[in-house]
Amino acid sequence: MKTNKLIILTLAFITSISFTSCVEDGDFTVPQNLGEEENAKLNLLLSDNTIEIKTISQVKALFSSGDNPVEITDKLVVKGYVTSSDKSGNFFKEIYLQDSPENPTDAIKVVLELNDAYNKYNIGREVYINLEGLYVGETRSRDGVTAIGGKADGDSLENLSLNQVKEKMLRSTITEEIVPLKLTLSQINESHVGMFVQIDNVEFPSNIAGEKNYFDENDRFDTKRTLQSCEGFGYSNFELETSSFANFARRTLPKKGGTLKAVVVKTFDGRDVVLALNDITDVDMNEDRCTPLNPADFKTSYEEDFESIASSNPLEGNGWISYAEEGRFNWRVLTTTDNGNPGSKIASMGAYNSGEPTNIAWLISPSIDLDAQDIEFLNFQSSNSFSDDSELELLISTDWDGTRANITSATWTKLSANIVSDDTNFRNWVDSGTTDLSTFSGNAHIAFKYIGGDNSGSASPNTGTIDGTFEIDNFKILVKK
Known part of the structure; x- marks a missing residue:
């Protein structure tokens, strides 16, 4: 009995170490708390008169699609507000930043070796990235989306290491409310990639609404489901993509219509612009389905x-x-x-x-x-x-x-x-x-x-x-x- 008890206590101790190590600094309320050391590091960076703060658009302009990633050798800093969350499992080792909490004009992807990034980079968090020594380019998938990464491997961009995340991606004490950009399905395009958007009067087609799940068990990684909304005399269509790892993947698509909030992203191969949910709570479809106008x-x-x-x-x-x-x-x-x-x-x-x-x-x-x-x-x-x-x-x-x-x-x-x-x-x-x-x-x-x-x-x-x-x-x- 004493031996079993010792084993149990030892396992409990090891488990506690492993569990707390999953969250940086062992702080489970990281989004609400900013360590003094990190705050001081950000203040020191912003007080440096030799740095130049660039907009997201200016940073993206440093790279031309199809080229090799570009190393940033100058003292450049970019600021953005987090729009994505990996809390539900629908995003993986990436976050998106847009240039303003409301009415954004541009957004950018950041690829990083960090799981459960939402614990630190919560939605709306103001983030400053010290770009010196980092790279701007496209990831291994060459999806046509300009991103910030840790290094280059030939023509591909690789993730920021955990040390680069700690040293380069600095949070401020500010968390803003991200006001979704209201668009219709027909208005969404590549210029919106990375932005948090809202589509009203949207629904799933009747042949899958209330019948299919967000994720199709026959798919391996991701499933695309068609969304539709009444625009004029017909429907506009767009696709919602859900990862097999999303905690809502097996939820049934709602029968009714309403509002959906999501991040505009591109598929892994870069062929299509799609929507991706941060969480199932961003789907509010409890209204009557829409009816197109009658040309007559x-x-x-x-x-x-x-x-x-x-x-x-x-x-x-x-x-x-x-x-x-x-x-x-x-x-x-x-x-x-x-x-x-x-x-x-x-x-x-x-x-x-x-x-x-x-x-x-x-x-x-x-x-x-x-x-x-x-x-x-x-x-x-x-x-x-x-x-x-x-x-x-x-x-x-x-x-x-x-x-x-x-x-x-x-x-x-x-x-x-x-x-x-x-x-x-x-x-x-x-x-x-x-x-x-x-x-x-x-x-x-x-x-x-x-x-x-x-x-x-x-x-x-x-x-x-x-x-x-x-x-x-x-x-x-x-x-x-």
Whole structure:
């Protein structure tokens, strides 16, 4: 009996040592407490007049995607606020920092050899990273996400060691409330990776809601489940990814709709942008499921098919304005021979053979009264030729005064729409879907902004250039009857 008791006491002692060693400093309330030594270390760092504090965007700009990780040899420091948590097991040896607790503009990933990082780097914690001697690059997965790591192994970034975490990742005494950035599913893109976001009026499709779990037992590591939300006359879709190690992995997907808060991330292979939950408590789906609008309830209040505008360069007529912000090429009207829209007049802009490295051209609609009705949607078709890395943005302004001189100084907000992609055949035309304008009021102008240039010299257009052509037709404003 004495021997067994001794063994039990010995095991208990060893277990207590092992258990307390799992949490740095043996402090189980680390998020609420900051050691004097760590606080002094941070104060000393910030009092150093030779350091330069960089924004997250500036740090990410030090690295070009696809290149080898870059070692930071200067005295640079970056500050951010923690948006992710590994408490539930859905994140592993990584945390994300965004540049502001509310309305963030950028975020970055940090890869580190630390389990249960939430004990120290809790959500909302203000963190300063001393970058000198660290690296900025992409991880072994080459997922296209810029991250901070401890060292480089060829073209891959490796995790910060525990010692680097202790010496380089310094917490302040501040923990802010992270106010989720409200987005629709159609608005989420790569620029939001690392940010904590909120999607309202969201649900799981009826064929899996209440039937499937967050994680599929047939998958090995991660499962992607489709989310949907009603946007206009149909659904927008996005995917939620759950790790097999998440403590909610075997929970059943809710039947109803509501709100979901999550971190925007990318899949391990970098192919897709997805959402990842910090915790199951960030899913609040107890409301009725949504129903898309009925097209029969709407009519066209304004339409422009460019047929009555003279074939001209630049495009002028029916209240539309074309403006070349940079470069000499501008929007024009021409007749297309595309199989998908033969014999139709269209608005077209491309920078091929302009001879100028930068061509930025605007095509702006007449004024549209958004106060005449409660709900308005925008719809149009788009096509391209010589598809490449040129861009087409869809914008709206409610404060532009209608003069060319004030176009670039007005406030323009980017709108979401299904604009033709580079891999679409040049003869095909793509429907934009319905873009909701009901959140805007007053007199508004819609703009198509072409961003490109002739950087290919005398060579034929090819992938990697920015001189492709975008085409627009059948512009409509739809309102409720």
